[in-house]
Amino acid sequence: MLTADPPSRPLDLLSGRLGLGAQWDIEHGADSRFEIRHRDWGTPYRPASRPLQWAGLLHRLESGFRAAGVARARPLPMRWGRDTELTISAVQAADPLLKDGKPYVFRRGYLPQPVVRLTGERDHLGVLREGFLTSFVNVSRIEPVTRTAEFTGILDHWLTLLSGIGLHARHLTIHGRNTVWQRREVRGLTVHFRHLDLPIGDIVLLWNAADPSCMAVDLGSGLERLAWARTRRPWWELAFGSFAAAGVAADVLDAVRTATLLVGNGIAPAARGAGGVLRRILAAVTADAAPLGVSALVRASHEFWSLTSPMTLPWPEVSFVIEREIHRRDVTSSSPLPLLRSSWSDRT
Numbered sequence: 001m002l003t004a005d006p007p008s009r010p011l012d013l014l015s016g017r018l019g020l021g022a023q024w025d026i027e028h029g030a031d032s033r034f035e036i037r038h039r040d041w042g043t044p045y046r047p048a049s050r051p052l053q054w055a056g057l058l059h060r061l062e063s064g065f066r067a068a069g070v071a072r073a074r075p076l077p078m079r080w081g082r083d084t085e086l087t088i089s090a091v092q093a094a095d096p097l098l099k100d101g102k103p104y105v106f107r108r109g110y111l112p113q114p115v116v117r118l119t120g121e122r123d124h125l126g127v128l129r130e131g132f133l134t135s136f137v138n139v140s141r142i143e144p145v146t147r148t149a150e151f152t153g154i155l156d157h158w159l160t161l162l163s164g165i166g167l168h169a170r171h172l173t174i175h176g177r178n179t180v181w182q183r184r185e186v187r188g189l190t191v192h193f194r195h196l197d198l199p200i201g202d203i204v205l206l207w208n209a210a211d212p213s214c215m216a217v218d219l220g221s222g223l224e225r226l227a228w229a230r231t232r233r234p235w236w237e238l239a240f241g242s243f244a245a246a247g248v249a250a251d252v253l254d255a256v257r258t259a260t261l262l263v264g265n266g267i268a269p270a271a272r273g274a275g276g277v278l279r280r281i282l283a284a285v286t287a288d289a290a291p292l293g294v295s296a297l298v299r300a301s302h303e304f305w306s307l308t309s310p311m312t313l314p315w316p317e318v319s320f321v322i323e324r325e326i327h328r329r330d331v332t333s334s335s336p337l338p339l340l341r342s343s344w345s346d347r348t
Helices: 056-066 090-098 148-164 224-229 235-245 250-264 272-283 295-305 315-333 336-345
Strands: 023-029 033-038 109-116 135-147 172-177 181-183 187-196 198-208 215-222
Touching: 056 109, 056 148, 056 172, 090 109, 090 135, 090 181, 090 198, 090 224, 109 250, 109 315, 135 224, 148 187, 148 198, 148 215, 187 215, 215 224, 215 315, 224 235, 224 272, 235 250, 250 272, 250 295, 250 315, 295 315
Parallel strands: none
Antiparallel strands: 023 033, 033 172, 109 135, 135 215, 172 187, 181 187, 187 198, 198 215
16 A cells, blocks of 8 residues: 655645745745746747747657656547546546546556547637647646655656756746645645746646545646747647638637547547537538538648557548538538438437
8 A cells, every 4th residue: 555645734835845946936925826936037038939840849848758767658548438538638547546546547657648628718709719729739747656745856857848848947937826626536736837928737736535645746738838838829820730821710620630639549420428529529610611621631630649649540531531420410400300300210
């Protein structure tokens, strides 16, 4: 049985300044909030003049983790089927330890995990806001730990790694609330990172509420967010490349990009389950929105996702499945009402 020392008081971590040195200043605010900045914070930031290709950025991240002895883990399956139909966060790799109180995790180490979340912020018209996507690569480190000191060591290494990709300490703010939260079986303490004005992730100390010896650290960011912070390029251009200038709505591009990830991982459109989520996502794409098909965008998206998640279907098959679903819905929605009733009766 593991023994552990989760913080009996939130102050246990902050009293040690999160393991940061004297060059960092900490300010305490109302409602247990805190903010930590480097003493040179506020110096001018010059975005990277030569943006890295996605493969190059992933290579730098992996090299930085490997230099610290942190191996890359294989991705979780996109079809989750536990608390959620799809994988929505790399921290699900720690579900057995944190939720079930069992002495193991599904994955540990550096985990660049493709995820799908339907919770991205949207404006009053329902359009995704800049900085958000339905699917993205959750750049994570998942580590079972036995001492809270390991949390500060992981945080310190992350700051070093961020500096290695051009996001230096003097432009970072570390902040949060010095309180423990609880969600069902899990308790935690969250510390957030911000690069200038841009949130770029967090690090969370987590433990099972009934058995605090089951403890882990979840360090998480987004690959696309990190690239955005490095370059400050227009968000849609960064996410969709040349397709952003094609006059197609961002929500349509986002839906096809996400559908490529799911279909490429063997998930087919269906009435319920993971396939039902896929069908819901593709509802944003009408036949009129893609009169010439989606193959070019699917091919580019397939190449991107293949960097972190081996795809079980080649891009032409993925394109066929997506286009068939788009036109199936279009034909169904334009059918006469009696036919719709007949079709529904046949299915039930």
